[in-house]
Amino acid sequence: MKEDSNTAPASGIRGSNQSGMRAYNERLVLSLIRQNGALPKAEIARISGLSAQTVSVIMRALEADGFLEKGEPIRGKVGQPSVPMNLAKGGAFFFGLKVGRRSLEMILINFLGTVIGRVHLTHPYPTPDGVVRFTNDSIGQLLDQLTPEERKRVAGLGIAIPFRLWDWSVALGLEQTDMEAWRERDIRAEIAQNWNFPIYLQNDASAACGAELVFGKGETPRDFLYFYIGFFVGGGVVLNRSLFTGRSGNAGALGSIPIGVTGKKARLLVDVASLATLETAIIATGGDANILWEPPKSWSVPADILRDWVDDASSGLAFAIAAAASVMDCEYAMIDGWLPEEVRAELVRQTEQKLTDLEIAGIEKPPVLEGTIGTSARALGAASLPLSDRFLVDQNALLKA
Amino acid sequence: MKEDSNTAPASGIRGSNQSGMRAYNERLVLSLIRQNGALPKAEIARISGLSAQTVSVIMRALEADGFLEKGEPIRGKVGQPSVPMNLAKGGAFFFGLKVGRRSLEMILINFLGTVIGRVHLTHPYPTPDGVVRFTNDSIGQLLDQLTPEERKRVAGLGIAIPFRLWDWSVALGLEQTDMEAWRERDIRAEIAQNWNFPIYLQNDASAACGAELVFGKGETPRDFLYFYIGFFVGGGVVLNRSLFTGRSGNAGALGSIPIGVTGKKARLLVDVASLATLETAIIATGGDANILWEPPKSWSVPADILRDWVDDASSGLAFAIAAAASVMDCEYAMIDGWLPEEVRAELVRQTEQKLTDLEIAGIEKPPVLEGTIGTSARALGAASLPLSDRFLVDQNALLKA
DNA sequence: AATAAATAAATCACTCTTATTTATTATTGA
DNA sequence: TCAATAATAAATAAGAGTGATTTATTTATT
Numbered sequence: 128m129k130e131d132s133n134t135a136p137a138s139g140i141r142g143s144n145q146s147g148m149r150a151y152n153e154r155l156v157l158s159l160i161r162q163n164g165a166l167p168k169a170e171i172a173r174i175s176g177l178s179a180q181t182v183s184v185i186m187r188a189l190e191a192d193g194f195l196e197k198g199e200p201i202r203g204k205v206g207q208p209s210v211p212m213n214l215a216k217g218g219a220f221f222f223g224l225k226v227g228r229r230s231l232e233m234i235l236i237n238f239l240g241t242v243i244g245r246v247h248l249t250h251p252y253p254t255p256d257g258v259v260r261f262t263n264d265s266i267g268q269l270l271d272q273l274t275p276e277e278r279k280r281v282a283g284l285g286i287a288i289p290f291r292l293w294d295w296s297v298a299l300g301l302e303q304t305d306m307e308a309w310r311e312r313d314i315r316a317e318i319a320q321n322w323n324f325p326i327y328l329q330n331d332a333s334a335a336c337g338a339e340l341v342f343g344k345g346e347t348p349r350d351f352l353y354f355y356i357g358f359f360v361g362g363g364v365v366l367n368r369s370l371f372t373g374r375s376g377n378a379g380a381l382g383s384i385p386i387g388v389t390g391k392k393a394r395l396l397v398d399v400a401s402l403a404t405l406e407t408a409i410i411a412t413g414g415d416a417n418i419l420w421e422p423p424k425s426w427s428v429p430a431d432i433l434r435d436w437v438d439d440a441s442s443g444l445a446f447a448i449a450a451a452a453s454v455m456d457c458e459y460a461m462i463d464g465w466l467p468e469e470v471r472a473e474l475v476r477q478t479e480q481k482l483t484d485l486e487i488a489g490i491e492k493p494p495v496l497e498g499t500i501g502t503s504a505r506a507l508g509a510a511s512l513p514l515s516d517r518f519l520v521d522q523n524a525l526l527k528a
Numbered sequence: 529m530k531e532d533s534n535t536a537p538a539s540g541i542r543g544s545n546q547s548g549m550r551a552y553n554e555r556l557v558l559s560l561i562r563q564n565g566a567l568p569k570a571e572i573a574r575i576s577g578l579s580a581q582t583v584s585v586i587m588r589a590l591e592a593d594g595f596l597e598k599g600e601p602i603r604g605k606v607g608q609p610s611v612p613m614n615l616a617k618g619g620a621f622f623f624g625l626k627v628g629r630r631s632l633e634m635i636l637i638n639f640l641g642t643v644i645g646r647v648h649l650t651h652p653y654p655t656p657d658g659v660v661r662f663t664n665d666s667i668g669q670l671l672d673q674l675t676p677e678e679r680k681r682v683a684g685l686g687i688a689i690p691f692r693l694w695d696w697s698v699a700l701g702l703e704q705t706d707m708e709a710w711r712e713r714d715i716r717a718e719i720a721q722n723w724n725f726p727i728y729l730q731n732d733a734s735a736a737c738g739a740e741l742v743f744g745k746g747e748t749p750r751d752f753l754y755f756y757i758g759f760f761v762g763g764g765v766v767l768n769r770s771l772f773t774g775r776s777g778n779a780g781a782l783g784s785i786p787i788g789v790t791g792k793k794a795r796l797l798v799d800v801a802s803l804a805t806l807e808t809a810i811i812a813t814g815g816d817a818n819i820l821w822e823p824p825k826s827w828s829v830p831a832d833i834l835r836d837w838v839d840d841a842s843s844g845l846a847f848a849i850a851a852a853a854s855v856m857d858c859e860y861a862m863i864d865g866w867l868p869e870e871v872r873a874e875l876v877r878q879t880e881q882k883l884t885d886l887e888i889a890g891i892e893k894p895p896v897l898e899g900t901i902g903t904s905a906r907a908l909g910a911a912s913l914p915l916s917d918r919f920l921v922d923q924n925a926l927l928k929a
Numbered sequence: 930a931a932t933a934a935a936t937a938a939a940t941c942a943c944t945c946t947t948a949t950t951t952a953t954t955a956t957t958g959a
Numbered sequence: 960t961c962a963a964t965a966a967t968a969a970a971t972a973a974g975a976g977t978g979a980t981t982t983a984t985t986t987a988t989t
Binding site (some may be wrong): 140142143145147150152153158159169174175176177181198231291294349350352366368371372373374375377378379380381382383384385388391392393395397403448449451453454456457458470484485486487488489490491499506520527 | 542723783796856921
Binding site (some may be wrong): 142143144145146163168179186205208451 | 966978979989
């Protein structure tokens, strides 16, 4: 699969002009409200440093375009009551597709990030044909739930999918050929033929990171490191409050962080901290590994196997976090995944402990936190891709179209 | 020492306005010429996407201000001959100070990056008082070489200094107290009292990385990883063609990358790939380690000691590069340092070999290259700090002042 | 004649400054 | 206690200023 196909047009460094400036300031307003909740115009002016008049003009335009709406005036303070402006839930709609080990999931979210539609399909393993068909069908179904007016406001589809699917074959116990198909197919392009909104494709773990960045609860830090534990473990790197995907779109390939060497073979994080490893352990003792792919609430993994896995995984994560923190000096590390909440909590606790115990001079060890999104992070993150690209601050927004 | 004092004002996300736009486009023009050499206005317009008229206005202004100058018209093509515009060497001047293990070095460069003045001082170890006095004295001397007109165009001083100097004491065999002074002193502020140009302070290895970015020969890649081998080993991370220093200014603390664990103690890159290690090895065999601090051309380190050191150092570097590449997906890794050229070449060769041999799935291993600046990278990088801040593209340039 | 570089004049889009309006709370004086 | 007045803050209108763009023109060359 042409994984590069998601990458923005490489382009050299471009100049800036007035429309770029306006686009940037509009995104800034929307981003500030998304981060802080409803805010009056005067407050936006103070935060952004823009003049009150400029903010007034921009926000009235955004309101007229249906992206913002007035809240109840707040009285009780000296002066004219302030009118908080909030995101209008019908401002735009986004599709998010998660391609997973055992299932496909399509969600439809509104401008506030609320899931307003969901289609789910279980499969033995993902195939390009199956994914393309499911995508087109489910988008059709979900569009039916929207009014004709709302349909015009669909701003895109994001796809969260593990990269290098063809490397799965062995782990999945499938014939090499079943996965080889992914190498050549460009499902993004195929799906794009059917729809006239933009389509984005990203590594599933990076997408999950995007969900945390856009929809995460609490204050989002400038720079953080994110791990998502799925069939494999992957992650994302957030710099300056935006997801850094690098030149090839594969930055934050955190599963490939080496955590030790035996001879010439590096042991990688993915070898110890992914559900594939846990599955193997369960199967080795004659257990039924399918429980892993049910919604995590209902997991019933033998306690001793789980304990060993958490022990190994947290050691690997601690080492990986230390390595990554040296490179990018992050404020904190976050762990989420397709895990029951109590397993995630224990994994975070042990990782934090092992990181604290590790003696490393010269860097500050970031605190380790639990993700705030949980199991649905990948689908939500997928849907956040078109949202980020169109409505959130982005350095490139300043440049010429 | 308040190492944070260099960090840019934290500030939230700011809006953009016309002066920001113009400032950005001016920097863009200067950056394009610095990267590509002399370019005619029409070519700048094509690369930047700005209209020919806009570029014409901007470049005439820059010429009038003395930052650009006309080259010889190029004939031989259809149409009016193109006039390549180049950086004017007298456009601005910058001071760069390197604080090192055994010496201080102050350089003065012109707008082209050519070193036009240099003052050097050997010391047993760096003290805040010594550094402040040397700085003020040497700036005074070097200013005498400039005309009164040129003196007005001094745009700043950059200081490249190892962070956490107080951790040196043990390695240097000095009393703890000698280095404790650094913890409290803010030499940047002290020096700033004497001069009315801006002063920047940065980790010495990150500064060296900046030299590569600004003055490096050949095409500079978007994203790369940089190691500078000095008394300690450190580095820098370049993202989107700019030096990423992170929230605390300590990103690219590449010396702290863990390369293995024994019990709870992590072995770090700095333990195997710094000259401090080599010095220890030399002293252990009764040799004279002072040769290391002479200009590297005249090194005469026993061959067997050097061979062992290069072997260990390259193994550590290979592992560190693999780890960092997983996090940030860099185009390549670069190694430079206070080293004789043949040692650097061998170190790079072995690192590349060991990285190739290392089996790691899921990432592309970056090629390893030699730095193009060499021993003077730190002082040049220091001088590049005010240059970057005032004259090169920088996302923040677009925002309101 | 064709082509390309460079520029001039007019236009357009945007933010900023200054001044005004509006709605509210705080203070004052009978 | 109550009404009149002052102070304050939000919001906006009008006009100024700045900078990129468009269109047209000039210039120098093959």
